[in-house]
Amino acid sequence: MATLIADELASDPRVLQARELLTAALRDHQSKLTGIRGPDPARAAEYAKIIADFSQARAGGLYFPYLGSGLGNGALVELADGSVKYDFISGIGVHYLGHSHPLLLNSGISAALSDTVMQGNLQQNRNSTPIVALLLQMVKTAGARLEHCFLTTSGAMANENALKLMFQRKPGAARMLAFEHGFCGRTLALSQITDKPQYRAGLPSILPVDYIPFFDASDPKGSTEKAVLALRTYLHRYPGQHAGMCIELILGEGGYWLGDHDFFRLILTELKAHQIAVWFDEIQTFGRTSRPFAFEHYDLAQWADVVTVGKLTQLCATLLTPEFKPQPGLLSQTFTASASAIAAAEVILKMMIQGDLFGPGGRNMQVHAMITQRLEAIAARHPYLLRGPYGLGGMIAFTPLDGSEAKVKILLKALFDAGVIAFYAGSNPARIRMLPPVPVVTQRDIDIVCDIVESTLVACADI
Numbered sequence: 001m002a003t004l005i006a007d008e009l010a011s012d013p014r015v016l017q018a019r020e021l022l023t024a025a026l027r028d029h030q031s032k033l034t035g036i037r038g039p040d041p042a043r044a045a046e047y048a049k050i051i052a053d054f055s056q057a058r059a060g061g062l063y064f065p066y067l068g069s070g071l072g073n074g075a076l077v078e079l080a081d082g083s084v085k086y087d088f089i090s091g092i093g094v095h096y097l098g099h100s101h102p103l104l105l106n107s108g109i110s111a112a113l114s115d116t117v118m119q120g121n122l123q124q125n126r127n128s129t130p131i132v133a134l135l136l137q138m139v140k141t142a143g144a145r146l147e148h149c150f151l152t153t154s155g156a157m158a159n160e161n162a163l164k165l166m167f168q169r170k171p172g173a174a175r176m177l178a179f180e181h182g183f184c185g186r187t188l189a190l191s192q193i194t195d196k197p198q199y200r201a202g203l204p205s206i207l208p209v210d211y212i213p214f215f216d217a218s219d220p221k222g223s224t225e226k227a228v229l230a231l232r233t234y235l236h237r238y239p240g241q242h243a244g245m246c247i248e249l250i251l252g253e254g255g256y257w258l259g260d261h262d263f264f265r266l267i268l269t270e271l272k273a274h275q276i277a278v279w280f281d282e283i284q285t286f287g288r289t290s291r292p293f294a295f296e297h298y299d300l301a302q303w304a305d306v307v308t309v310g311k312l313t314q315l316c317a318t319l320l321t322p323e324f325k326p327q328p329g330l331l332s333q334t335f336t337a338s339a340s341a342i343a344a345a346e347v348i349l350k351m352m353i354q355g356d357l358f359g360p361g362g363r364n365m366q367v368h369a370m371i372t373q374r375l376e377a378i379a380a381r382h383p384y385l386l387r388g389p390y391g392l393g394g395m396i397a398f399t400p401l402d403g404s405e406a407k408v409k410i411l412l413k414a415l416f417d418a419g420v421i422a423f424y425a426g427s428n429p430a431r432i433r434m435l436p437p438v439p440v441v442t443q444r445d446i447d448i449v450c451d452i453v454e455s456t457l458v459a460c461a462d463i
C-alpha cells in the first residue's frame with residue numbers, strides 16, 4: 001500500500017521541526033503569564049471603544065468586557081486590554097485544558113494542515129471517525145446500549161437532533177417532559193424545554209412541555225414523591241402523548257442541584273412503562289463527575305435511549321440506541337465541526353479514556369475537594385457571606401450574600417475586576433458557579449482564586 005501524500009506531509013521533517021519551534025515559542029511566551037495583572041491603562045480607551053462598538057453591532061452587550069488576546073497559560077488567560085485573569089468558568093465549560101495547552105497547539109497544527117477549515121456531513125476527513133469510535137467505546141464501557149453517534153457543532157444542535165429522533169420514533173406524540181429549572185439550549189424548540197420564561201419571551205409556544213420538580217437533597221423522600229406524583233398526573237392527563245423526557249442529571253444553568261439514583265430510578269421506571277424515551281442531556285455534565293458520563297455516576301446506564309454531549313468535547317454529539325436510528329433525511333447539516341475542533345476532541349477524549357480524571361480519587365473529584373475545602377473554610381469564617389459549596393466534580397457553586405440575582409451580578413463584576421472569572425447559575429437563590437480547567441488547575445491557582453473570592457465577598461458585604 002502506497003503512503004498517502006497527506007501522511008508524507010504530516011511526517012515531513014519541516015513540519016516536525018515547525019511543530020517543535022511553535023511549541024517552544026508558545027511555552028516561552030506563555031510562561032510570562034504567571035499571575036493576575038490589571039489592564040494596561042494605555043489600552044483602556046481603545047479597548048472600551050472596541051467593546052462598545054462590538055456590543056452595538058451584535059445588538060447586545062457582552063456579559064463581561066472580555067476579549068481574549070489569544071494567549072493563556074493553564075488557568076490564566078490574557079485579555080486584549082493587557083490584563084491577565086484566572087479563568088474559573090472556562091467559557092462555560094469549554095476550555096477544559098485551560099488556555100494555550102501545548103497539546104491543543106499540536107492538534108491545531110494538524111488541523112491547519114488538513115485541507116479544510118470546516119468539516120461537513122457531505123465531505124469530512126478521516127479524523128471524524130475516531131471521535132465517533134471513542135465516544136461509542138466510552139458508552140460501551142459505561143454499559144449503555146447506545147450504538148450510534150452523530151456529530152454536530154453545538155449543544156443546541158445535538159439536542160435538536162435528539163428531539164427529532166424521539167418524535168420520529170413515536171409518531172403522534174407531540175409533547176415532551178423535562179425538569180423544572182432545566183436548561184436545554186436556545187433554539188425555538190429547546191427554549192420551550194428550557195424552564196426559564198425570560199429565554200423564550202415573545203416566542204410562540206411551538207412545543208408543549210410538562211415540567212417535573214427536581215430532586216431536593218434537603219427533602220429526598222418528599223421531593224421524590226412530589227416528582228413521581230407530578231409525572232403520573234401528566235401521564236394520566238395526556239396518555240400516549242409524550243415522546244420523551246429531557247433529563248439533566250445535575251441541573252447546570254439551574255444552579256448545580258444534584259440528582260439521586262433512587263429518585264431517577266423511580267422516574268425512569270414510569271417513563272419506560274409508558275414507552276417514553278429517556279434522554280440524558282449531558283452537554284454540561286459530560287466529563288465532569290466521577291465517571292465520563294453522569295449517568296454512570298448515578299448508575300443509570302441501562303435506561304439511556306438518547307444521550308447528548310458537548311462543551312469540553314469541542315464538538316457535540318447525539319448518541320442513540322438502534323431503536324432510535326433516524327430515517328434517511330432526518331439528520332444532517334453542512335457543518336460537522338471545524339477541523340481544529342475535531343482534532344482537539346480526539347486529544348481530549350483520549351485523555352478522558354487514558355488519564356486519571358475519573359474514579360473516586362480521580363482528578364475531577366480531587367479538584368472538587370481542593371476548591372470546596374477552601375470555600376467551606378470561607379463559609380465557616382463568614383456564614384452570612386457564603387452558603388454551600390454545592391455541585392459535584394468539576395462543577396462547583398456557592399450562594400453568596402442573600403442569593404439575589406442583583407447581588408450575584410455585582411459580585412461577579414467585582415471578581416472579574418479583581419482577576420477572577422466565574423459565572424452565575426440558577427435563581428432564588430442565584431449562585432456563583434465555577435467550571436475550572438480540571439486537568440491543569442493547580443493548588444496555587446485555587447488558593448489565589450479563593451483568597452480573592454473571600455476578600456471580594458467581605459468588600460461587598462454591605463452592597
Ligand SMILES: Cc1ncc(COP(=O)(O)O)c(C=O)c1O
Pocket residue numbers: 092154155156157159183184185186248252253281282283284310311
Ligand atoms: C445542559 C445543557 N444543554 C444544552 C446546552 C446548550 O449547548 P450550546 O450552548 O452548545 O448550544 C447547554 C449549554 O449550556 C447545557 O448546559
